[in-house]
Amino acid sequence: MDALTIHEAAETTGWSPRMLRYIERAGLLEPARSDAGYRLYGPAELQRLRTLRELLSTHDIGLTDIGFALRLRRDVELHDAVEAWFEEKVSRPDDVPAANWLRWEQEKHQRLLRAVALQNPTVLETA
Amino acid sequence: MDALTIHEAAETTGWSPRMLRYIERAGLLEPARSDAGYRLYGPAELQRLRTLRELLSTHDIGLTDIGFALRLRRDVELHDAVEAWFEEKVSRPDDVPAANWLRWEQEKHQRLLRAVALQNPTVLETA
DNA sequence: CAAACCTTGACACAGCTGTGGTAAGGTTGT
DNA sequence: ACAACCTTACCACAGCTGTGTCAAGGTTTG
Numbered sequence: 001m002d003a004l005t006i007h008e009a010a011e012t013t014g015w016s017p018r019m020l021r022y023i024e025r026a027g028l029l030e031p032a033r034s035d036a037g038y039r040l041y042g043p044a045e046l047q048r049l050r051t052l053r054e055l056l057s058t059h060d061i062g063l064t065d066i067g068f069a070l071r072l073r074r075d076v077e078l079h080d081a082v083e084a085w086f087e088e089k090v091s092r093p094d095d096v097p098a099a100n101w102l103r104w105e106q107e108k109h110q111r112l113l114r115a116v117a118l119q120n121p122t123v124l125e126t127a
Numbered sequence: 128m129d130a131l132t133i134h135e136a137a138e139t140t141g142w143s144p145r146m147l148r149y150i151e152r153a154g155l156l157e158p159a160r161s162d163a164g165y166r167l168y169g170p171a172e173l174q175r176l177r178t179l180r181e182l183l184s185t186h187d188i189g190l191t192d193i194g195f196a197l198r199l200r201r202d203v204e205l206h207d208a209v210e211a212w213f214e215e216k217v218s219r220p221d222d223v224p225a226a227n228w229l230r231w232e233q234e235k236h237q238r239l240l241r242a243v244a245l246q247n248p249t250v251l252e253t254a
Numbered sequence: 255c256a257a258a259c260c261t262t263g264a265c266a267c268a269g270c271t272g273t274g275g276t277a278a279g280g281t282t283g284t
Numbered sequence: 285a286c287a288a289c290c291t292t293a294c295c296a297c298a299g300c301t302g303t304g305t306c307a308a309g310g311t312t313t314g
Contacts, residue, residue: 257313259312261310262307262308265307267302267303268303269300270302271300271301274295276293278291278294279290280290284287
């Protein structure tokens with residue numbers, strides 16, 4: 001059979017078993033279950049888990065962000081409400097604030113790096 | 128002049144001055160500035176602030192969620208990557224997990240209510 | 255049947271979120 | 285000039301996020 005248990009799936013995807021359950025809890029991926037209730041990860045799930053890893057790390061976002069995106073595409077009313085808010089630029093239609101969240105994100109990243117460096121100084125060498 | 132200062136804007140929108148700065152920091156709304164650097168909120172900004180309040184409370188989402196939605200519509204690459212991940216349901220195309228995050232959200236809400244109730248028992252009466 | 259899995263549930267903990275303060279120092283209006 | 289604003293930059297604090305670990309109990313397999 002080509003369905004892995006949670007530890008095996010963890011092994012090949014780089015997540016921990018703990019995180020695989022967490023991801024499921026967040027509604028991002030729901031593996032099949034065996035008769036006894038064991039989680040069964042097929043090839044498609046494994047691929048999605050790897051892609052998810054890639055997605056989060058390369059764009060520096062969190063699981064909850066994907067969770068929100070998921071909610072956006074399911075709850076059309078929410079989606080429309082959010083779009084309406086963005087579109088509501090009644091004045092100054094040439095408004096382009098795009099610089100703040102960038103600095104924000106950069107600072108968050110800096111704080112994270114400092115915190116990690118405190119507990120594991122070797123990251124600085126490979127960075 | 129129809130531009131309010133931060134305290135006045137706070138008054139009419141229901142946010143605190145503190146939060147208006149926070150919202151700006153998160154990149155969601157950038158008011159004009161006076162020569163001396165004072166924030167100036169025009170009618171459009173005030174409306175957006177009220178709508179934002181409504182949006183957050185009725186859908187029970189956070190500022191960071193809107194921040195992420197903003198990022199999604201600015202960073203096309205990110206948007207495509209997220210969409211690609213959702214679309215990557217190579218197997219089981221009839222997969223509909225839509226129940227987990229609901230329970231998740233409900234529990235979050237419950238925890239919040241309990242926590243609030245501990246410090247302010249009167250909320251239970253009006254609920 | 256015993257080792258090696260799996261399941262859910264709970265405790266723990268650092269960092270981020272959302273808020274409120276306070277301080278030191280400019281600006282404005284009377 | 286003085287009160288009453290405003291600005292940025294910090295401290296604080298409860299709750300959420302992302303992780304790990306451990307316990308009590310069911311399942312699989314040699």
